[in-house]
Amino acid sequence: MSYITNLKCKECGQEYPVAPLHVCETCFGPLEVGYDYAKIRAAISREKIESRPRNLWRYRELLPVDGEAEAGPHSGFTPLVHCKRLGAELGMKHLYVKDDTVNHPTLSYKDRVVSVAITKAREFGFTTVSCASTGNLATAVAAHAARAGLKCFIFMPEGVEAGKIVGSTIYGAQVITIRGNYDDVNRLCSEIADKYGWAFVNINLRPYYTEGAKTFGFEVAEQLGWKLPDHIVVPTAGGTILPKVAKAFKELKEVGLVKGPEFKIYSAQAAGSAPVIHALHKGVDLITPVKPDTIAKSIAIGNPADGYYVLRAVRESGGWGDSATDPEIIEAIKLLARTEGIFAEPAGGTTLAVALKLIKQGRIKPDETTVVSITGNGYKTLEAVAGAIERPFVIDARLGEFDALFERLGDGKRAAASA
Amino acid sequence: MERIHERYYLSYPRALIKEPILYHLVKKFDLIFNIRGASVSEEMGLVAVEFEGTRDQIERAIVWLRSSGVTVEPIEKNVIE
Ligand SMILES: [Zn+2]
Numbered sequence: 001m002s003y004i005t006n007l008k009c010k011e012c013g014q015e016y017p018v019a020p021l022h023v024c025e026t027c028f029g030p031l032e033v034g035y036d037y038a039k040i041r042a043a044i045s046r047e048k049i050e051s052r053p054r055n056l057w058r059y060r061e062l063l064p065v066d067g068e069a070e071a072g073p074h075s076g077f078t079p080l081v082h083c084k085r086l087g088a089e090l091g092m093k094h095l096y097v098k099d100d101t102v103n104h105p106t107l108s109y110k111d112r113v114v115s116v117a118i119t120k121a122r123e124f125g126f127t128t129v130s131c132a133s134t135g136n137l138a139t140a141v142a143a144h145a146a147r148a149g150l151k152c153f154i155f156m157p158e159g160v161e162a163g164k165i166v167g168s169t170i171y172g173a174q175v176i177t178i179r180g181n182y183d184d185v186n187r188l189c190s191e192i193a194d195k196y197g198w199a200f201v202n203i204n205l206r207p208y209y210t211e212g213a214k215t216f217g218f219e220v221a222e223q224l225g226w227k228l229p230d231h232i233v234v235p236t237a238g239g240t241i242l243p244k245v246a247k248a249f250k251e252l253k254e255v256g257l258v259k260g261p262e263f264k265i266y267s268a269q270a271a272g273s274a275p276v277i278h279a280l281h282k283g284v285d286l287i288t289p290v291k292p293d294t295i296a297k298s299i300a301i302g303n304p305a306d307g308y309y310v311l312r313a314v315r316e317s318g319g320w321g322d323s324a325t326d327p328e329i330i331e332a333i334k335l336l337a338r339t340e341g342i343f344a345e346p347a348g349g350t351t352l353a354v355a356l357k358l359i360k361q362g363r364i365k366p367d368e369t370t371v372v373s374i375t376g377n378g379y380k381t382l383e384a385v386a387g388a389i390e391r392p393f394v395i396d397a398r399l400g401e402f403d404a405l406f407e408r409l410g411d412g413k414r415a416a417a418s419a
Numbered sequence: 420m421e422r423i424h425e426r427y428y429l430s431y432p433r434a435l436i437k438e439p440i441l442y443h444l445v446k447k448f449d450l451i452f453n454i455r456g457a458s459v460s461e462e463m464g465l466v467a468v469e470f471e472g473t474r475d476q477i478e479r480a481i482v483w484l485r486s487s488g489v490t491v492e493p494i495e496k497n498v499i500e
Binding site for chain 1: 428455456460462463465467490492494495496497498500
C-alpha cells in the first residue's frame with residue numbers, strides 16, 4: 001500500500017505522475033515526492049513502528065515505495081550513541097552521535113538512499129542501475145544492485161584511486177572511468193540516463209533516492225524516545241541529507257509521532273569546499289561554485305545540486321553552519337576515536353569539528369540535546385589521517401627493552417607502585 | 420546532422436547582466452533556445468535555458484559562453500557523489 005500522491009515541482013508547484021522523472025518540464029526545478037499525510041496519520045503509530053524489524057523500512061509509510069522492500073533489509077537503524085566521555089570534555093550533557101559508520105552493508109549513510117532507489121528501480125521495472133561517484137555512493141549502488149540481481153554501471157572521473165575502483169568492481173559492477181573534467185562526466189551521465197533508459201539513482205530516480213535520507217532523521221527522533229533534538233549538525237555535500245532530515249522531523253510532527261519544541265539544523269562543510277557556508281554567512285541565496293580542495297573527499301562537491309534547499313532548511317529552522325579546515329577535521333576524527341571509540345571518515349570529522357565551533361560560539365548550550373551526524377566510516381579513508389597519527393615504537397623481543405620503554409613513557413613509576 | 424536538446428543553467432556575474440549575451444549566441448551559432456526561468460539579483464543573473472541544435476553547435480556555444488564569463492551547468496549540476 002502506497003501513500004504517495006504525486007511528484008511536485010519544488011519551485012513552481014506543477015504536479016507530475018509517479019514516474020522516473022527528476023526535473024520540472026516547465027521550469028527545470030527539482031521534483032519532490034508528495035504524500036497523503038492524513039492517511040499516513042491514520043495508518044501509523046509508535047507501537048506499530050517499534051514492533052517492526054530494526055531497519056530503515058520500519059518507516060515505510062513515509063517512504064516512496066508501493067510494495068515490499070527490494071533492497072536494504074539490514075540497512076539503517078544504526079546506533080544513536082550517547083557520548084558521555086566526549087560530552088564531558090566539551091561540557092555537554094546530552095551530546096549524541098548518530099553513527100552511520102556501521103550502516104549495512106557498505107558503512108555509510110548512502111546505504112539508506114540507495115536501498116530506497118533500488119527498491120523503486122525494481123518497481124519501475126528497470127534492469128540496470130547506475131550512478132556517477134568517486135566513493136561511498138558507488139560502493140553502495142554496486143552492493144545493493146548485486147543483492148537485488150540488477151546490472152550495474154558505475155562512472156568515475158579518470159584518475160580516481162585504485163581502491164575506489166576495487167570497492168565497486170568486487171560486487172560485479174562494471175566500472176567505467178571517463179577522461180575529462182567533472183563537468184564532462186556530469187554531462188555524459190545525464191545523456192546516458194536519457195538515452196539508455198537506466199535507473200541513475202541520483203539523476204532520474206533522484207526524487208525517490210533522496211527520500212531515503214529521511215530515515216536518518218526518523219531514527220534520531222525514535223532513538224531519543226520520540227523526541228526531536230534541540231540541535232542537529234549535518235554535513236553538506238550535494239545537499240541531499242540536510243533538507244531531508246529537516247523534512248523527516250516535520251513529517252513526524254505532521255503525522256502525530258512527535259510533539260514538542262522546534263529543532264535547529266546546522267550545515268557543516270570542509271573549508272576547502274564550502275560554497276553553501278559562504279552563501280549562508282553572506283546572507284545570499286545564490287551559491288557560487290568552488291573548486292574543492294580538501295581531504296574530505298566524500299563531501300567535496302563544489303556545486304551542490306540541492307545547496308539552495310540546504311540554505312532554506314537551515315534558515316527556516318533558525319540554525320546556522322560553519323566550515324572546518326583539514327587540520328581541524330583530522331583533530332576531530334582523532335577526538336571522536338579516542339573518546340568514543342568511533343572512527344569516522346573526514347566528512348564525520350567535519351561535522352564534529354563544526355559542532356565544536358558552534359558550542360564555542362554559544363549557539364549550542366551545554367544542557368541542550370545535540371546530535372552530530374556521522375555519515376561514513378574511517379576505515380575507508382585511512383590515507384586521510386595516516387600522516388597525522390603517532391608512529392608505533394619498535395623494540396626487540398626482550399622484557400628488559402619493554403621495561404625501559406615503559407619507564408621512558410612516564411607511566412612506569414605509577415605502574416610499579418600499584419603492583 | 421542530428422539535432423539535440425540540452426538543458427542548462429547559465430549564471431552571469433554582475434558585470435554581464437546588461438550584455439545581450441543570448442542575442443550574440445543566436446547570431447554566432449544559429450541555435451534555437453527556449454528560456455524556462457530567469458532571476459536577477461544584485462550579485463548575479465540566473466537563466467534556465469534549453470538549447471536546440473547539433474551537438475557541435477551546442478558545444479561551441481558553451482565554450483564561447485564560458486569564455487565570455489558565463490557559468491554553464493547542466494540542470495542536474497553535480498551528479499558525482
Ligand atoms: Zn516547476
